[in-house]
Amino acid sequence: xxxSLALDCRGKPCPLPVIELAKHLAxxxxxxxxxxxxxxxxxxxxxxxxxRMRGQEFVGQDTAEDGVARYVVRRVD
Amino acid sequence: xxxxxxxxxxxxxxxxxxxxxxxxxxxAVDVLTSLLARGEHADPRRLHGAGRxxxxxxxxxxxxxxxxxxVRPDELTFTSSGTDAVHRGLLGLVRGSRRGSTVxxxxxxxAAVAHAVAWGGESDEVLADExxxxxxxxxxxxxxxxxxxxxxxxxxxxxxxxxxxxxxxDLPPGVxxxxxxxxxxxxxxxxxxxxxxxxxxxxxxxxxxxGVLLVRKGTRWRNPFPGDDRVDERAVGFExxxxxxxxxxxxxxxxxxxxxxxxxxxxxxxRIRASVAAxxxxxxxxxxxxxxxxLVTFSFLYVDGEALVSELxxxxxxxxSGSACAASTLEPSRVLAAMRVLTHGNxxxxxxxxxxxxxxxxLLTALPEVVAELRDxxxx
Numbered sequence: 209x210x211x212s213l214a215l216d217c218r219g220k221p222c223p224l225p226v227i228e229l230a231k232h233l234a235x236x237x238x239x240x241x242x243x244x245x246x247x248x249x250x251x252x253x254x255x256x257x258x259x260r261m262r263g264q265e266f267v268g269q270d271t272a273e274d275g276v277a278r279y280v281v282r283r284v285d
Numbered sequence: 286x287x288x289x290x291x292x293x294x295x296x297x298x299x300x301x302x303x304x305x306x307x308x309x310x311x312x313a314v315d316v317l318t319s320l321l322a323r324g325e326h327a328d329p330r331r332l333h334g335a336g337r338x339x340x341x342x343x344x345x346x347x348x349x350x351x352x353x354x355x356v357r358p359d360e361l362t363f364t365s366s367g368t369d370a371v372h373r374g375l376l377g378l379v380r381g382s383r384r385g386s387t388v389x390x391x392x393x394x395x396a397a398v399a400h401a402v403a404w405g406g407e408s409d410e411v412l413a414d415e416x417x418x419x420x421x422x423x424x425x426x427x428x429x430x431x432x433x434x435x436x437x438x439x440x441x442x443x444x445x446x447x448x449x450x451x452x453x454x455d456l457p458p459g460v461x462x463x464x465x466x467x468x469x470x471x472x473x474x475x476x477x478x479x480x481x482x483x484x485x486x487x488x489x490x491x492x493x494x495x496g497v498l499l500v501r502k503g504t505r506w507r508n509p510f511p512g513d514d515r516v517d518e519r520a521v522g523f524e525x526x527x528x529x530x531x532x533x534x535x536x537x538x539x540x541x542x543x544x545x546x547x548x549x550x551x552x553x554x555x556r557i558r559a560s561v562a563a564x565x566x567x568x569x570x571x572x573x574x575x576x577x578x579x580l581v582t583f584s585f586l587y588v589d590g591e592a593l594v595s596e597l598x599x600x601x602x603x604x605x606s607g608s609a610c611a612a613s614t615l616e617p618s619r620v621l622a623a624m625r626v627l628t629h630g631n632x633x634x635x636x637x638x639x640x641x642x643x644x645x646x647x648l649l650t651a652l653p654e655v656v657a658e659l660r661d662x663x664x665x
Contacts, residue, residue, distance in 0.1 A: 223629035250617040257627040
């Protein structure tokens with residue numbers, strides 16, 4: 209998975225990773241991938257939940273180079 | 286105790302957290318006040334007059350509570366808390382099992398069940414759907430495996446209110462069913478089909494420090510902890526006679542009043558659900574129909590749960606939250622996580638038996654304002 213943009217949300221507690229994702233979604237084109245790197249345990253639940261609520265596609269979970277969880281989302285609209 | 290009025294409000298604070306602890310029922314206050322004022326709490330095992338009086342009060346408490354729950358008095362034990370009743374009830378089934386020590390339980394059980402299993406059994410967790418409901422088929426399938434000591438399923442979920450299909454489980458012989466009834470006891474009749482059940486008095490308007498353990502006649506239950514030589518062999522320690530009698534009095538009243546209370550609360554919850562759902566980017570969770578009458582949970586996107594609770598408290602509205610930032614563990618609610626629903630910006634509203642339309646009006650006026658304000662702070 210090669211995202212066009214990766215947001216560094218390390219050390220940011222919920223709901224900051226989801227807020228960053230919402231703010232930067234428009235920075236990628238429709239159809240492109242945007243990633244959120246987050247060590248917050250709630251992000252693994254809240255990012256897929258955000259995708260369902262906002263009609264975006266949750267592509268899956270990956271790992272950033274430093275081992276931190278990376279959540280990948282495809283911009284649908 | 287501090288002034289119950291919120292600092293910024295002239296109206297008294299609206300306490301909307303009965304699922305954490307219901308306000309003491311007047312019937313419990315009466316019993317506690319009169320017994321404490323008498324100042325006697327003799328040992329109910331002694332043969333002197335004061336001891337016999339204590340024993341009489343304790344037996345009376347047991348009889349009243351058993352009648353309210355439609356069980357036999359010898360099936361009911363007063364414990365030191367609901368958690369204690371869960372631990373004893375579930376682990377006693379593991380100790381008494383001839384099949385093994387695995388406990389099949391849902392992913393949305395109260396932490397008391399998870400802690401008990403981690404301490405004294407092997408866990409086999411069954412998932413719940415997006416409504417928080419557990420499938421009968423999954424539980425029966427897992428419960429039929431070799432080595433299963435017991436199946437644990439709550440009567441209703443304490444965080445989202447969804448009622449579970451406890452009465453529909455057809456487990457193989459020798460596999461008992463434990464039900465954690467803490468969220469519903471008193472408010473709803475107990476379902477059928479269980480062998481051991483647990484309840485907590487402060488959740489129905491009785492005092493804290495009193496739990497109820499129910500063990501059906503003929504169940505293979507063995508005390509999992511050190512015993513004692515008290516009145517009831519399933520419990521330990523000096524009996525909390527005043528607490529047990531107050532809990533029983535509250536339970537009797539709550540059961541007598543519940544048809545009226547439930548209808549009123551359920552209508553208020555329907556109103557809250559509809560109004561909150563109209564706030565943009567909001568998820569109202571739990572079963573909208575097959576649910577506890579007094580409870581609803583919802584989450585707002587981009588909102589910090591701790592800030593939300595604090596801001597509502599400032600406006601004189603006391604609510605709970607399952608968000609990580611509002612929890613002592615800094616982990617999101619296990620229940621919300623298991624349901625795969627939003628965990629941040631979460632609020633659980635649970636009505637007390639005297640919550641008014643005006644209290645709900647205040648909440649429904651405050652919520653959109655507070656949510657808009659908090660979203661504005663983060664630029665969304």
